[in-house]
Amino acid sequence: MNIIPYMVCAMQTVLTVVAEAAARATCFIKRHRKLTGASFVQALVFGWLSNPKATLEELSQAAATVGVDITPQSLDERFTKDGAETLKQVLDATVLQVVAADAQAVPLLERFNGVYVQDSSWIILPDSLAEVWKGCGGFPDTGTQSSVKVQLRWEMLTGALCHLSLHDCRTHYRHAFVDDALPPGSLRLADLGYFSLDELSALSLANVFWLTRIQAMCTLFDTEGNRIDLARWLSEQPTTEIQLAIRLGVSAQLNCRLLAQRVSDEVASRRRRQLRTQARRKGKMPSQTRLALADWNIMATNVPAEKLTVKEAMILSRMRWQIELLFKLWKKQGSLDEWRSKKPWRILCEVYAKLIASIIRHWILLCGCWCYPNRSLSKAAKTVASHALHLASAFASGEVQWLVFALTTIGRCLAKGCRIYKRKKEPSTYQLLLAITDESQDMEAQIS
Numbered sequence: 010m011n012i013i014p015y016m017v018c019a020m021q022t023v024l025t026v027v028a029e030a031a032a033r034a035t036c037f038i039k040r041h042r043k044l045t046g047a048s049f050v051q052a053l054v055f056g057w058l059s060n061p062k063a064t065l066e067e068l069s070q071a072a073a074t075v076g077v078d079i080t081p082q083s084l085d086e087r088f089t090k091d092g093a094e095t096l097k098q099v100l101d102a103t104v105l106q107v108v109a110a111d112a113q114a115v116p117l118l119e120r121f122n123g124v125y126v127q128d129s130s131w132i133i134l135p136d137s138l139a140e141v142w143k144g145c146g147g148f149p150d151t152g153t154q155s156s157v158k159v160q161l162r163w164e165m166l167t168g169a170l171c172h173l174s175l176h177d178c179r180t181h182y183r184h185a186f187v188d189d190a191l192p193p194g195s196l197r198l199a200d201l202g203y204f205s206l207d208e209l210s211a212l213s214l215a216n217v218f219w220l221t222r223i224q225a226m227c228t229l230f231d232t233e234g235n236r237i238d239l240a241r242w243l244s245e246q247p248t249t250e251i252q253l254a255i256r257l258g259v260s261a262q263l264n265c266r267l268l269a270q271r272v273s274d275e276v277a278s279r280r281r282r283q284l285r286t287q288a289r290r291k292g293k294m295p296s297q298t299r300l301a302l303a304d305w306n307i308m309a310t311n312v313p314a315e316k317l318t319v320k321e322a323m324i325l326s327r328m329r330w331q332i333e334l335l336f337k338l339w340k341k342q343g344s345l346d347e348w349r350s351k352k353p354w355r356i357l358c359e360v361y362a363k364l365i366a367s368i369i370r371h372w373i374l375l376c377g378c379w380c381y382p383n384r385s386l387s388k389a390a391k392t393v394a395s396h397a398l399h400l401a402s403a404f405a406s407g408e409v410q411w412l413v414f415a416l417t418t419i420g421r422c423l424a425k426g427c428r429i430y431k432r433k434k435e436p437s438t439y440q441l442l443l444a445i446t447d448e449s450q451d452m453e454a455q456i457s
Contacts, residue, residue: 012110013416016372017409019106023099023365024051024404031098037091048077049087050099051401053362058370059397061344061363074398075405088355093141096361100175103365109169110375115382115442117321118166121218122194125171126329127162127186127203130336131178132346132360137353143177157360162186163332168379170371173364191217196312198329206261213263213311220310220317220326223257225299229267230256240301243269250319257309268308268319277304324441331438335386339367342390370394376416377423382439388427393419 025047032038032046049072056063056071063071065081072079118124134142134155144156158180162172172189191197193216204224212219223229229237232254243251249271257263272280280303284295306323317325339345345367348359370393378384396419403415429437436444 012108012372012376013413013420016108016376016416017412019103019108019372020369020404020412023103023106024054027102028095028099031095031102034098035091035094037087037089037095044072044077044079044083044087046095048072048075049092050096050362050365051075051404052077052084053096053358054366054369055397055401055404057344057359057363058366059394059401061342061394062347062349064349071398071401074401085355088350088352088358090354093354093357093361096358096365100361100365103368104170104173107169107171108372108375109164109167110379112166113380113382115166117325117442117445120316121166121196122192123167124165124196124198124325124328125162125191126165126198126332127160127172128200128329128332128336129158129160129202130340131156131158134360135351135353135356138357141357142175143179145178159336159364160186161332161336162189163335165328165331168371168375170368173368190215193217196220196325198326200329206258206263209257209265209311210261210263213265218310218312220308220312220322222326223267223307223309227257228259230262232256232264239307240298243305244301252314252319255309265309265311266314268310268322270306270319270323271304272306321445324438324445327438327441338386338390339363342387342394343367343370373416373419374423377420378427381424381428382443383429383431383437385427385429389423392422392427396422 028047028050029038029045032049037049038046052068052072052075055075056068059071060067065085069079069081069084072084112119133144133153134157136154139155142155142157144154156178158176158178160172160174160176161170163169164171172186191212196218197212198220201222201224204221204227206227209219209221229239231237234256237255246269251267251269253267255265255267257265281295281300284299284303288295306326308322308326310317310322312322340347343363343366345360345363348356350356350359370390373393374384374386374389378389396415400412400415400419403411406412429439431437431440
């Protein structure tokens with residue numbers, strides 16, 4: 010499927026139609042000016058997409074690319090509360106445009122009706138923005154009272170960003186996805202911040218699969234109702250891979266499988282050092298139970314054994330880190346949490362515009378390199394940045410065919426490079442996914 014027509018439609022909608030309507034609604038544009046709501050949004054989005062650390066002069070050059078002659082000083086004066094609200098409305102419209110590529114040909118992932126990874130990250134803002142985004146009472150070494158939490162859900166088969174929302178930093182993780190139901194037969198991956206027996210039970214009732222680590226305080230029972238001392242039970246096991254039917258929680262009694270895989274002595278020792286270091290910072294000592302459990306990777310899931318083996322589950326659980334890498338990309342290469350000004354409204358404008366740019370960059374990556382499991386999003390992001398002003402010029406032309414041509418050109422460039430090299434010592438997730446596929450095919454061939 011060629012997703013470029015969908016992308017062109019989505020970009021024109023949010024960067025032109027929605028931008029103009031938002032500028033009028035917020036009174037950012039009150040009368041006819043050479044700088045319109047659309048050109049303001051386009052200049053910032055494409056300017057920071059090209060260079061996340063762009064100066065005002067570089068942003069005014071981006072404005073010239075989209076057809077507006079404005080000085081750096083005049084542009085700086087447009088970073089107001091109304092300007093920020095305009096960009097926020099455009100961002101809200103952008104996240105509703107779900108652009109998806111063809112599903113990857115990775116058999117382990119294809120067993121599910123979508124593999125959804127969710128996580129959050131936060132951006133610390135100046136105290137003066139606490140009226141817009143409330144913080145958690147201050148972060149270490151900053152004392153800020155304002156921060157915004159970005160909640161994200163990413164579907165790993167098609168690459169679609171299915172959910173992106175902003176919240177006060179004090180909002181609990183789990184509250185972001187209450188109204189977004191996952192399709193039956195899909196798989197949800199999330200870290201311990203989203204661990205909730207009530208939510209896991211609801212997912213099971215909705216025929217949604219889940220794979221998660223277990224909170225340390227969660228009580229485990231066998232199928233006969235006997236409480237399991239996990240550390241002791243694991244220490245008695247002679248094998249390196251274990252699975253057991255269990256019930257989670259004293260009252261929930263959630264039926265699922267316990268999966269455990271013994272790690273190397275090197276990994277276990279490194280984990281114990283980290284546990285001791287973390288405990289020492291708090292003036293405590295790590296419990297003997299936690300130290301003993303460092304020998305194992307431990308997961309719980311409601312996926313049946315015939316659908317997912319222990320080894321496959323452990324490899325699949327690594328997919329959760331992909332969203333961490335995406336946030337890292339947005340912050341490190343996209344400078345989402347960095348700015349060149351101390352003016353609060355300019356900072357907020359920059360955060361919103363960079364989030365819009367991050368989503369549009371993600372759309373472009375889907376059309377160019379998502380079909381390759383060994384893609385490097387970091388390398389791909391640099392390629393998109395190098396073409397950003399070319400894309401802005403094509404967009405400003407108003408000619409659909411020029412925009413299609415620009416996106417097609419970027420897609421070809423992405424397809425010719427942006428690869429992750431194979432690693433022998435520490436294989437990447439894509440290597441492990443493909444390797445487990447080869448093993449399964451070999452086994453099937455032997456059986457047949």
